[in-house]
Amino acid sequence: MASTLPVIELDLVVVGGGVAGLWLINRLRSAGYDAVLLESRALGGEQSMASQGMIHGGIKYGLSGQLGAASQALAEMPERWRRCLSGNGEVDLRHTNALSEPLCLWSTGGLGARVQTMLASRALRGRNQRLIDDQRPQPLNHPQFRGAVYALSDLLLDIPSLVANLSSNAHGALLRPTNIRLKRDHNGDVSMELETPAGLQEVRARRFIFTAGQGNADLLSQLGLTQPAMQTRPLRQLMVKSRHLRPLFGHCLGKGSRPRLTVSSHRACDGDWIWYLGGELAETGAQLSHTELVTQGQAELAQLFPWLDWQQAQWRSLFVQRAEPLQNNTQRPEGASLQSVPECNKLLVGWPTKLTLAPHLADLALAEVRRAEILPTGTAGCRALNTHLPVPPLADAPWQTAFEEAK
Numbered sequence: 584m585a586s587t588l589p590v591i592e593l594d595l596v597v598v599g600g601g602v603a604g605l606w607l608i609n610r611l612r613s614a615g616y617d618a619v620l621l622e623s624r625a626l627g628g629e630q631s632m633a634s635q636g637m638i639h640g641g642i643k644y645g646l647s648g649q650l651g652a653a654s655q656a657l658a659e660m661p662e663r664w665r666r667c668l669s670g671n672g673e674v675d676l677r678h679t680n681a682l683s684e685p686l687c688l689w690s691t692g693g694l695g696a697r698v699q700t701m702l703a704s705r706a707l708r709g710r711n712q713r714l715i716d717d718q719r720p721q722p723l724n725h726p727q728f729r730g731a732v733y734a735l736s737d738l739l740l741d742i743p744s745l746v747a748n749l750s751s752n753a754h755g756a757l758l759r760p761t762n763i764r765l766k767r768d769h770n771g772d773v774s775m776e777l778e779t780p781a782g783l784q785e786v787r788a789r790r791f792i793f794t795a796g797q798g799n800a801d802l803l804s805q806l807g808l809t810q811p812a813m814q815t816r817p818l819r820q821l822m823v824k825s826r827h828l829r830p831l832f833g834h835c836l837g838k839g840s841r842p843r844l845t846v847s848s849h850r851a852c853d854g855d856w857i858w859y860l861g862g863e864l865a866e867t868g869a870q871l872s873h874t875e876l877v878t879q880g881q882a883e884l885a886q887l888f889p890w891l892d893w894q895q896a897q898w899r900s901l902f903v904q905r906a907e908p909l910q911n912n913t914q915r916p917e918g919a920s921l922q923s924v925p926e927c928n929k930l931l932v933g934w935p936t937k938l939t940l941a942p943h944l945a946d947l948a949l950a951e952v953r954r955a956e957i958l959p960t961g962t963a964g965c966r967a968l969n970t971h972l973p974v975p976p977l978a979d980a981p982w983q984t985a986f987e988e989a990k
């Protein structure tokens with residue numbers, strides 16, 4: 584039976600407002616498409632706000648000595664983001680703060696030769712520089728430090744400012760429905776019913792693009808679909824706050840092929856620095872309780888930074904999952920993924936797999952939209968829908984709220 588609901592037609596509907604969806608809506612609007620982004624909770628939502636904000640050219644994948652296709656695909660990304668930060672790229676990021684450029688890679692005693700060999704490789708030459716004495720960040724500039732420190736030509740962004748910047752660029756197109764009901768008709772055409780304060784509204788579009796991270800699987804299941812399949816990789820990030828900490832951004836090289844520790848630093852409201860810790864510590868931490876991870880983190884930091892005072896430090900942890908397209912043997916995917924769905928004519932499903940690759944995911948989506956000869960038609964659908972729906976709030980970053988009760 585045909586629906587009797589009021590219908591709004593758009594060129595494109597993006598579902599999910601992490602960095603992937605926000606980057607995409609920026610590109611679609613600049614290209615003149617009648618497009619909206621629907622976010623069910625808060626902009627910057629889950630993985631994006633929990634990320635360490637590193638925009639990297641893949642050097643850390645060279646730690647194993649295997650610079651594969653992933654590194655090649657990533658290599659151009661830092662430069663592309665830099666163009667956006669200076670206002671000369673495809674998305675205007677002049678209001679986004681870069682927290683540290685460059686990032687550093689350091690080795691502990693005995694591993695220096697391995698780092699040197701890797702960084703001297705043809706693929707990485709010119710993208711790093713050895714730092715000595717006072718050039719080193721303060722936490723690594725200590726007489727007891729044994730090892731080598733390199734500056735990598737990557738950058739690290741303040742994610743709350745990135746999400747605010749991308750959101751304000753797309754003002755008017757970011758909407759928060761109370762509920763989204765997806766439907767698929769006998770031709771395989773997708774449409775949606777949105778619950779709005781004014782009642783139910785049917786929304787049709789030439790393409791629906793899911794960029795809902797872990798939520799992609801639930802959206803697909805509403806349509807009775809299990810493909811494209813998704814995998815999640817759990818992490819437990821550790822946060823440590825202390826008035827003795829000074830900022831540090833980068834990776835500590837361990838014996839394995841992944842960074843032993845990845846550190847980003849953020850200012851708490853009271854002026855203290857918070858170290859947000861990932862890498863191998865967070866990967867093994869996914870199997871640990873909060874208390875076990877804190878014990879492990881304390882031992883790790885006491886070993887790596889015995890000259891720092893950890894007595895007064897406060898500890899928090901965050902369990903979070905990376906969401907990605909399913910890989911063989913749950914390996915890490917190599918690049919951004921955008922997949923069409925054979926049973927649905929109008930559906931695309933995307934995972935950037937890395938914050939760094941959000942621009943690449945948007946390239947893939949725009950190429951697909953153009954291949955389907957979908958032409959921009961203005962803003963009538965967006966204007967009709969945004970009179971019915973509120974704007975989603977901006978999410979908080981974990982370190983902004985984790986220590987609140989400790990104030």
Ligand SMILES: Cc1cc2nc3c(=O)[nH]c(=O)nc-3n(C[C@H](O)[C@H](O)[C@H](O)COP(=O)(O)OP(=O)(O)OC[C@H]3O[C@@H](n4cnc5c(N)ncnc54)[C@H](O)[C@@H]3O)c2cc1C
Nearest residue numbers: 599601602603623628630631634635637796798936938939
């Ligand atoms: C701890 C951690 C550290 C990381 N560090 C880095 C890093 O330093 N560099 C890097 O390049 N990558 C990093 N990553 C990976 C990167 O964060 C992710 O690949 C990227 O942020 C994914 O973005 P996204 O927009 O696809 O997903 P998300 O950020 O998860 O956003 C998905 C959004 O969809 C919304 N949503 C879900 N379901 C629905 C629904 N039904 N309807 C409407 N909206 C919905 C959610 O509320 C959320 O806002 C890290 C990931 C983690 C977990």
